[in-house]
Amino acid sequence: GPATLAGTMVVSNAEFLGGLVIQEFSSPGAPVVYAASVDTIDFKTGANMPSPENSLMHLGLNKIAHYYDLPIEISVTGGTTSKVLDTQAGYEKATTILTHISTTPDIALGMGGVDGARMTSAEALVIGNEIIDYALRFVEGFEVNEETMAVDIIDKVGPGGIYLGEKHTVEHFREIWMTRLSDISSYETWEQRGSRTIDEVAREKVREILATHKVTPLPEDVDREISRILQRAESELL
Template sequence: TKASLEPAKAGIPVAVMPMPMSGVSGPVTLAGTLVEDNAEFLCGLVIVEFAGPGAPVVYSGACGTVNFRTGLETSSAETMLLNAGLTQLAHLYDLPSESRGMRSASKLMDAQAGYEMAIALIPHLLSGPDIVLGLGGLEGVRINSPVAMVIENEIIDYALRYIQGIEVNDETLALDVIHSVGPRGNYLGERHTLEHFRERWKSRIADISSFEAWEAEGVKSLDAVAKEKVRGDPGHP
C-alpha cells in the first residue's frame, strides 16, 4: 500500500491488485472471491484517493485458484472466469481495467500450452480488459518464455480478427462485381479483389504453405519459428 502513495500524489496511475487465492486467502466459491477482491480493491482505491485526490487508478484483476491436490496456484478455467468478472466490475465503476494474461499450467510451449492459452483468451474477448499483463507465462507464471510470448501474440492477433466481425456495405456486398463476373467467371482478375485482398488476416509465424513447401523449408515446427523470431533471425521481422 505504501508504494502506491507517492505515485498517487504525483498523479501517476496506480494499479490496485488485491490478488486473493480462491479457497485459501479467499472463499472457495468464485462469487465469494469476487466479493472479497472487490472489497479490497475499493479499500485500496480510497487510500490512493486520500493520498492524491483525483489520482488515476486501474482496477487490476489477478485472482488465483489453488489446485487442492497439489497445493499449488495454477492456471484454470476458474482463474480466467474470476478475472473476467473483475473486468466487468471495472466497467461497472467506469475504471480502466487490467487482467492477467492467458497463462498455461504447462512447463513448456507444447500442445497443452497452446490450447490453454487459446481457450483462456475467450474470457478476455468477452469481458474486454484495457490491459492484459503477463504474456508468455508457463507453469502458472513461474516460468516466463519469450517463445510462448511470440506464440501468444499470434493467438491474440488471430482472435482480434474475430471480434472485428464482417463489414457490410455496398462495397463489401459487391453485388455489381458478382453481376459483372457472372456464373462462369472468376474474381482473381477483378479490381475489387485487388483493392481488398490485403485485408485478409496474415499469420506472422504459422506455416500455411503446402506440405511440399514446408518440407523444402526444413520441416520447422511452430516453436522453432518462434525461437527464430525471438533471436531476430532474417525473415522474421
C-alpha cells in the first residue's frame, strides 16, 4: 500500500469490504467480524516490523469497524520480530499488545507469535497472556467518586498511619492488578529461589497447563452440528 498511514488504511478497508461482498453473495446474512489488517515495513530491509504507526492504524481501523457497527478482531501475531524470548521480545510485545488492546477489540489473537509471526512459542503465549491481562486492566480505567477518593479514611488513618487494616482496603484492594508471572521479590530471595528468568517461569507454566488442564467437551448437539457442517463442506468443496 501507500507509504502514508491513511492510504494504507484505505487499501486495507477496501480489501475487507471486497471480501465482505463475496461472503454476502456466498452466504447471505452470515455473521461478520471486521478483521482488516495492516503492517509496517523497515524500508532498509523490507521486513515487517512492529511500530507505533502500526498501532495508530489499528486504532483507525477500530473506528471504521465501529462506523460499520461490526465487531472487530485485532491480531498481535507479528508483535515481535525477535527470534527468542529476550528483552526485544518483551518490549515489542508489551508496546504492541498494550496499544492494540487500547482499541477495545472484541477478539484479540496471536499472542504467541515471534519472529514476525513466522513462528509460535507456547512460552510467548503465556507471557502474552500476562501482558494482555495487564492491558485489559489499563483500558478499564478507574472511578473517581466520594468512595474511591477515601477522604474520610485518610483523615481517620492520619499521617504515618497504616491502611492495611481498614475495611476500605479490604473492599478495594482487589482492584489493583497483580502479576502472576513476574518475580517481584528482592534480589536475595530471587537468588535463593533459583534465579529463574521470565522465559523459565513461562516454560514451567506451559508444562503445568499441559499436565493439568482439562478441556471442556463441546455439548453433544454442538459437536454433531459441527460434524455435519464439515461433512457437507467436504462433499461440496472437495
